[in-house]
Amino acid sequence: MMIHSCKSCGREYFEPRGVCKCGSDEFEEVQREVERGICVELKVTPSGFPERITFCLSKAGKTNAFEVE
Numbered sequence: 405m406m407i408h409s410c411k412s413c414g415r416e417y418f419e420p421r422g423v424c425k426c427g428s429d430e431f432e433e434v435q436r437e438v439e440r441g442i443c444v445e446l447k448v449t450p451s452g453f454p455e456r457i458t459f460c461l462s463k464a465g466k467t468n469a470f471e472v473e
């Protein structure tokens with residue numbers, strides 16, 4: 405999974421940010437292994453959606469990640 409790492413302090417974010425908590429606005433995308441957290445599977449979905457959808461709260465490097473399958 406690609407996440408966003410601050411070039412100044414190294415803090416990592418799952419979603420793109422305009423400004424890091426350290427004040428820097430320079431980020432680079434880095435590849436991080438995903439460690440699966442808690443997943444919820446929807447077995448009944450509205451028409452037009454896949455029959456099953458899985459949502460997962462996971463860890464990617466130093467940040468939290470949200471995944472949909």
Ligand SMILES: [Zn+2]
Pocket residue numbers: 410411412413414415424425426427428
């Ligand atoms: Zn930073």
